[in-house]
Amino acid sequence: MSEYRVIGIGGNRTHLEGYIRSFASDPRCEVVAIADEPDVTTYRKEQNQALAAELNLPYLSLDEALEIDGVNIACACPDIERRGRILSRCFDAGLHVYMDKPLAGSVEDAVQIERAASKAGTVTQMFSQVNTPWAQAAKRAILDGKTGVVAALHCDMLMAKGHLSELAGDQPRTERGSDGKFTFVEAKRELFDMGVYPVSLATWLSGQRVREVEAITTNYFFSEHEQLDIEDFGAMLLTFEDGTIATAMAGRIGVHSYPTSGQQQVSIIGDRGYFRFADSESKIEVYSEETIFSAGERHPLDPMMMWASTRNEIGQTQKRSWQSLFPADPTADIRAFVDCIDSGKRPEVTVTDAVHHVEVIMAGYESARTGRPVKIS
Amino acid sequence: MESTHVLLPASCRRDEVGPLELKSYWKQLERSVTSAIDAGDIGVPRALRVTLHADASEWDTESTFALILESANSWFGGQPEPAEPATGKDTVHVAMLRWRSGATALLSGSTSTGAEPSGDLTLLGSRGSVYHRISGVDDL
Numbered sequence: 001m002s003e004y005r006v007i008g009i010g011g012n013r014t015h016l017e018g019y020i021r022s023f024a025s026d027p028r029c030e031v032v033a034i035a036d037e038p039d040v041t042t043y044r045k046e047q048n049q050a051l052a053a054e055l056n057l058p059y060l061s062l063d064e065a066l067e068i069d070g071v072n073i074a075c076a077c078p079d080i081e082r083r084g085r086i087l088s089r090c091f092d093a094g095l096h097v098y099m100d101k102p103l104a105g106s107v108e109d110a111v112q113i114e115r116a117a118s119k120a121g122t123v124t125q126m127f128s129q130v131n132t133p134w135a136q137a138a139k140r141a142i143l144d145g146k147t148g149v150v151a152a153l154h155c156d157m158l159m160a161k162g163h164l165s166e167l168a169g170d171q172p173r174t175e176r177g178s179d180g181k182f183t184f185v186e187a188k189r190e191l192f193d194m195g196v197y198p199v200s201l202a203t204w205l206s207g208q209r210v211r212e213v214e215a216i217t218t219n220y221f222f223s224e225h226e227q228l229d230i231e232d233f234g235a236m237l238l239t240f241e242d243g244t245i246a247t248a249m250a251g252r253i254g255v256h257s258y259p260t261s262g263q264q265q266v267s268i269i270g271d272r273g274y275f276r277f278a279d280s281e282s283k284i285e286v287y288s289e290e291t292i293f294s295a296g297e298r299h300p301l302d303p304m305m306m307w308a309s310t311r312n313e314i315g316q317t318q319k320r321s322w323q324s325l326f327p328a329d330p331t332a333d334i335r336a337f338v339d340c341i342d343s344g345k346r347p348e349v350t351v352t353d354a355v356h357h358v359e360v361i362m363a364g365y366e367s368a369r370t371g372r373p374v375k376i377s
Numbered sequence: 378m379e380s381t382h383v384l385l386p387a388s389c390r391r392d393e394v395g396p397l398e399l400k401s402y403w404k405q406l407e408r409s410v411t412s413a414i415d416a417g418d419i420g421v422p423r424a425l426r427v428t429l430h431a432d433a434s435e436w437d438t439e440s441t442f443a444l445i446l447e448s449a450n451s452w453f454g455g456q457p458e459p460a461e462p463a464t465g466k467d468t469v470h471v472a473m474l475r476w477r478s479g480a481t482a483l484l485s486g487s488t489s490t491g492a493e494p495s496g497d498l499t500l501l502g503s504r505g506s507v508y509h510r511i512s513g514v515d516d517l
Binding site: 148151152154156158164167171172173214216218219220221233235236237239243244245247249251253254256257258263265267269270271272273274276 | 420423424426428430464465466468469471472473475477478479480481482483485487489492495496497499501503504505506508510512
């Protein structure tokens with residue numbers, strides 16, 4: 001029997017598609033079931049059952065899964081709106097929890113999760129970029145003094161997926177703030193979904209809390225987002241406790257707008273100069289008569305190309321024009337989580353960090369709505 | 378609709394960009410980006426990120442910032458509104474700006490003693506994007 005028994009909460013067309021396979025590839029772990037609440041939508045239930053079938057696992061109710069003998073890890077990717085109660089239940093059952101990003105759709109839900117985690121005293125980690133080679137290199141440069149005193153951090157997460165499309169209107173988008181709804185089949189709110197990457201990266205690199213947030217969400221790139229009246233792009237200006245500045249660009253920019261899955265980078269301005277760390281920066285470049293990349297047709301249920309399962313359905317191939325010399329290991333973040341359970345070491349991004357990320361992003365929505373900076377207490 | 382990414386030819390390599398030539402280098406970059414926009418390569422410009430770092434013995438942060446703001450105004454057509462003042466510490470000026478069209482920019486001008494000109498540019502349009510690096514990247 002493996003050291004850890006893992007349940008996955010969610011299914012296809014959630015990040016569980018990738019995370020749970022990473023757990024399955026770790027010899028210390030045995031994935032024992034896919035689970036969710038019994039009253040999920042038919043669409044969600046079918047996607048969950050499909051993933052369970054692909055992995056030859058039982059699909060159970062959350063109650064049944066939590067009662068499996070010896071289960072001690074939950075990999076939790078339920079819909080954003082259900083995370084407060086589901087993650088709290090996992091902690092109440094005494095599980096270590098690997099959490100999808102962002103933690104929750106409101107500060108209240110995030111705090112509820114943190115309280116349950118604190119009571120359980122188990123290990124928590126939220127998915128982020130901090131275990132990638134380029135983020136680790138950036139952290140080392142700061143800690144080793146190579147950058148000198150940091151004055152500014154500039155972080156980008158621009159996802160090159162989805163087919164850019166003609167917009168119905170030509171007016172700037174008007175932000176209405178967060179209404180707590182983040183789950184849509186065809187698109188996501190990207191200040192939230194992509195914005196959590198630069199927010200988590202900048203706070204991890206600085207080791208500080210953000211005290212003030214400004215944000216703009218006036219752009220549209222995709223008709224799908226325009227029709228849903230949700231943002232596909234956002235910019236943020238963050239001020240940390242000591243006055244250090246961070247900026248973040250986050251969103252979706254179109255599948256043909258970058259040679260890899262997206263621009264992921266951080267530039268550090270220190271008193272010793274400018275330092276840039278980026279995914280795929282050290283690379284070979286391949287140009288050929290052969291078809292290097294095929295985007296595939298628009299999938300009606302995943303036009304933003306969010307999920308590996310639907311990208312496979314439309315025959316999309318891997319982008320291979322830029323091939324990194326130091327490719328990120330897709331299992332690294334989950335391996336680091338299991339390492340922390342083994343060693344008792346604190347994960348790099350815990351539930352407490354994740355609560356702050358939600359605070360920052362929600363302050364960002366409020367700033368974008370009002371046009372004013374928003375302070376975080 | 379197909380979108381495109383435009384990797385501008387690095388006509389000036391890092392070792393060819395001295396502090397005194399930064400302004401002429403930048404203006405050439407501005408012309409190249411304008412040419413890509415005018416050719417319709419990226420559709421309508423919608424978001425810009427520029428980080429420009431220069432030698433403190435040749436440039437001050439205000440001048441570095443002003444250089445990139447001028448380019449942003451050129452690509453987006455007019456002044457941002459409201460024209461937010463830049464913020465940051467002595468050695469870096471950072472601003473998040475928006476234009477009447479909704480176009481957004483994050484601009485950062487900074488200096489340090491003895492620095493080689495360096496930085497990066499990302500311009501996102503409705504049909505594609507322009508990228509440019511002014512220097513190499515640190516070793517992983």
